Amino acid sequence: MEHTVLKRYRVMAYTTAVLLIVLVFVAVPLQVAGHPELATVVGTMHGFLYLIYLVVAFQLTRTLHIPVGRTILVLIAGTVPFGAIIAERRLTAEYSRQARRAAKGLPGTASQEA
Amino acid sequence: MRDPVPSVHSPARRRIWWTRRAVVVHVALLMWIPGCAVACWWQVNVGLSGESLGWVYSVMWPGFAVFGTIFWWHFVHDDPESLGRRGLRRLQREEATGDLAPRPVDRSAPRDFDEGELALARAEAEDPELAAYNAYLAALAEDGRPGTWRAR
Numbered sequence: 418m419e420h421t422v423l424k425r426y427r428v429m430a431y432t433t434a435v436l437l438i439v440l441v442f443v444a445v446p447l448q449v450a451g452h453p454e455l456a457t458v459v460g461t462m463h464g465f466l467y468l469i470y471l472v473v474a475f476q477l478t479r480t481l482h483i484p485v486g487r488t489i490l491v492l493i494a495g496t497v498p499f500g501a502i503i504a505e506r507r508l509t510a511e512y513s514r515q516a517r518r519a520a521k522g523l524p525g526t527a528s529q530e531a
Numbered sequence: 532m533r534d535p536v537p538s539v540h541s542p543a544r545r546r547i548w549w550t551r552r553a554v555v556v557h558v559a560l561l562m563w564i565p566g567c568a569v570a571c572w573w574q575v576n577v578g579l580s581g582e583s584l585g586w587v588y589s590v591m592w593p594g595f596a597v598f599g600t601i602f603w604w605h606f607v608h609d610d611p612e613s614l615g616r617r618g619l620r621r622l623q624r625e626e627a628t629g630d631l632a633p634r635p636v637d638r639s640a641p642r643d644f645d646e647g648e649l650a651l652a653r654a655e656a657e658d659p660e661l662a663a664y665n666a667y668l669a670a671l672a673e674d675g676r677p678g679t680w681r682a683r
Binding site: 456457460461464465467468471472475479482483484485487488492520521522 | 556583584587588591594598601602605606609611613614615616617618648649652653656
């Protein structure tokens with residue numbers, strides 16, 4: 418696996434997470450208060466960037482041999498405020514665990530976490 | 532002579548479609564696609580009511596349906612024995628019993644160690660004295676270093 422798979426995922430995770438936090442905690446309250454402009458812009462951006470998040474997140478979970486259930490949680494994390502940040506921390510930890518295992522010459526890259 | 536690659540119609544190839552796990556994935560997809568269609572239609576109505584964000588989401592739901600289909604294909608073709616905790620247990624079992632045949636270099640394995648670190652890790656694995664000495668040097672270097680969030 419290339420390190421770039423992880424890097425791509427991390428960039429997209431933080432981008433979608435920040436946009437979603439702005440959308441939920443700033444833009445939506447503004448919309449309720451009668452200023453819908455920001456919600457439209459940020460909502461559109463998050464919408465399309467989430468599609469890219471899905472692609473890069475799926476790519477990373479495949480390379481790390483993440484089981485189906487956890488893969489789906491990672492994909493959904495992009496639609497929950499702060500979810501993508503938590504998923505990013507866990508996947509990065511999983512990545513370095515597997516990298517250490519590979520460096521020790523141990524076979525396989527299966528994840529060690531439930 | 533037998534064909535080394537099973538044909539599409541061979542029982543081995545057909546079996547993966549009807550395992551319990553595969554059936555769960557099929558059912559999930561069968562619920563997902565109509566769900567996306569309904570959500571798309573709902574967003575079209577939101578768009579028609581004058582909310583422009585509705586048009587954005589009405590484009591995205593068909594996209595989610597396409598992604599769902601791609602994920603479904605991958606999940607059906609997964610080997611559950613190589614995933615997650617189960618995969619690790621299998622590897623440990625093979626290591627313990629010595630069944631592990633020498634494998635070709637796994638190019639898909641994560642790499643964030645440079646060649647030097649890799650060579651060092653291998654040398655240390657072969658030479659416990661070297662490993663002990665390096666650990667001693669690392670402990671010396673650790674002393675007196677201010678603690679940061681990186682240095683755990």
